Amino acid sequence: MRCHHFESGECRSCTLLDLPRARQVAEGRERVETLLAPFLATGAAWQAPIVGAESGFRARGKMAVGGTAQEPVLGLPGQALTADLCDCPLYPDGVEAVLEGAKALIRRAQVPPYDVARRRGELKNVLVTASPDGEHLLRLVLRSEKALGRIREHLPAMLAAHPSVIAVTANIHPDHTTRVEGEQEIPLAGASSIAVRTGDVTLFARPQSFLQTHTGVAGDLYRQGAAWISEILQERTAADTPAGEASADPENPENPESRANPASPAAVPAPRIWDLYCGLGGFALHVARALPSARVTGVEVSAQAIDGARESAAAQRLPATFLADDATAWAIREAAGEDGPPDVVVVNPPRRGIGPELAAWLERSGVRDIVYSSCNPTTLATDLAAMPSVRVTAGRFVDMFPHTEHAEVIVRLRRTSTT
Ligand SMILES: C[S@@+](CC[C@H](N)C(=O)[O-])C[C@H]1O[C@@H](n2cnc3c(N)ncnc32)[C@H](O)[C@@H]1O
Structure with missing residues (x-):
């Protein structure tokens, strides 16, 4: 990308603009993968980065x-x-x-x-x-x-x-x-909101609600989160089905009829997915779309963002519930309730990361599968160090902030030992 403001020295905010694009991505990826290497599960491999348009992308x-x-x-x-x-x-x-x-x-x-x-x-x-x-x-x-x-x-x-x-x-x-x-x-x-088509859903952005910087990359990020969660639930369904007993719909184990039929001996409760720091609901809405039988709950501190997420769920008839609350307080409180911890937790916190309290809860919660999308790999590394029972089983560098050293990264975490 050429920029006359950068070339004249008027603006230096795209600090890496001098580097060819492929090198920006390769070096960003290298930095992230090196930083997170101590947290990789044995045999885990990094997948291809998520990369989008280099100009005209800023939402x-x-x-x-x-x-x-x-x-x-x-x-x-x-x-x-x-x-x-x-x-x-x-x-x-x-x-x-x-x-x-x-x-x-x-x-x-x-x-x-x-x-x-x-x-x-x-x-x-x-x-x-x-x-x-x-x-x-x-x-x-x-x-x-x-x-x-x-x-x-x-x-x-x-x-x-x-x-x-x-x-x-x-x-x-x-x-x-x-x-x-x-x-x-x-x-x-x-209007009170603006419709932003992102990946496979439409987000309704409002004033004072967070919106990912790069709409194209954000769509692929949400799709990746939902794809990993589909895989996780399919693995679980396969593991829960006794040998020789096929699920009611083996082609689609998430079919509501195959999961919620009380007459079926293989009936299991609908999986519960939490999207913590959900913002306008990008991850939750993608999961709800891919897995309509799941019970998806998004939690976010901004009431305006929650209004936007509810508007999206209603407009697209997606079965997700959204609540305005502090992610850590809500998760700890909810997990202590009747239903206990969920099957999968998605976290996508601000730059400061999820912090010691939520990391400590996740560590002791018994939740086996976590998807962590981070806009600050350094705080992600700190949070991972606080959760020694979980390890990165898959990850992707996400080029959310082209031409800069800022990086997004999405990792799939799996509990490898009990605390
Ligand atoms: C990086 S954004 C991610 C939002 C959303 N997942 C997305 O993809 O657009 C982090 C979000 O965390 C929210 N947040 C900040 N502190 C929070 C807290 N203590 N509890 C819940 N949400 C919080 C912010 O309002 C923001 O929407």
Whole structure:
């Protein structure tokens, strides 16, 4: 990928852009595989990396605002706001036009950019979510509600010029912190969510809900998680079926009729799958789609993300339940209940990892199969060190963040010894 901002030195956020693409992936893969080598089960092998488009892939644009109300500059948070980066080649077609539309709105409504050093001004960030179908959700992060009246007045003209923008909100972020957004979200126009086709499902992204950076790669990541879980459950069904006694539907052991027929001597309870840190439900919805007889529960701390996940499940008639809660507290509480721990746990935590408490619970829980998708292999290694009874039986480097050293990795874990 060529980028004139990188070549001129205006933007260095794609730190590996000088490296040929194949080398970026090979070296990223090597780093991850070396780091996780101590946790591999005997005989386990890494599978081919998940790689997607190198440009036009970014589902989320986060722009910091500099310049003046008359001449706003949209750059990247944490970099000098000297060059306007609206034409960043990582964004899909259409995002640049929406960002230009946002700048026109800033000019017309005379919204002064927030000056971090002087703690003055109003507009901190402009956030765009782009769907693969060319729709956009636009969010303006403001220090206060002071400029809202003027923004509301000039918004209709902006929306008329940019019909791809199906929703606009204001996020109020009064604190002087490095966080990109605040707690309060004020709808200004349009829909409450944007439909983002991802893999085999549609996610309904909302303000304040996490969305994976690379929509194409995320789809393959979710498919991989669901495929491993299908394999795990098929192995279990085969192991649970007494020799010579075929399951009611050997071609499809997950067929509800073959699993839930109380008259059948081989009847077993529907498998239970937990998707912890589920966000908008990408893993849970893929599992529910692949294994309709499973009892799939997604847990996530963001109520907005849970609303989006429920919207997806309802719109696609997928049998998954979603709850807003702390993943660790919920898992420990739920496992102590009547049904006990689930058959398979999926975890996809933020960069800090699952942490010692959830790792300790997983270690002692007896859960045999875990799928761990991590956006920080270093904290994944720490979490694996805290779970000596489970080992990596399969893994894939996931190129979620092309041209950077950031890496996603998905691993399948299996209990190899009891604690
Ligand atoms: C890396 S994202 C993954 C989300 C989702 N699995 C996906 O693929 O989009 C991590 C998610 O964990 C959520 N989260 C952070 N802390 C949490 C906690 N203590 N309990 C539950 N969810 C949490 C975040 O809101 C975020 O949605």
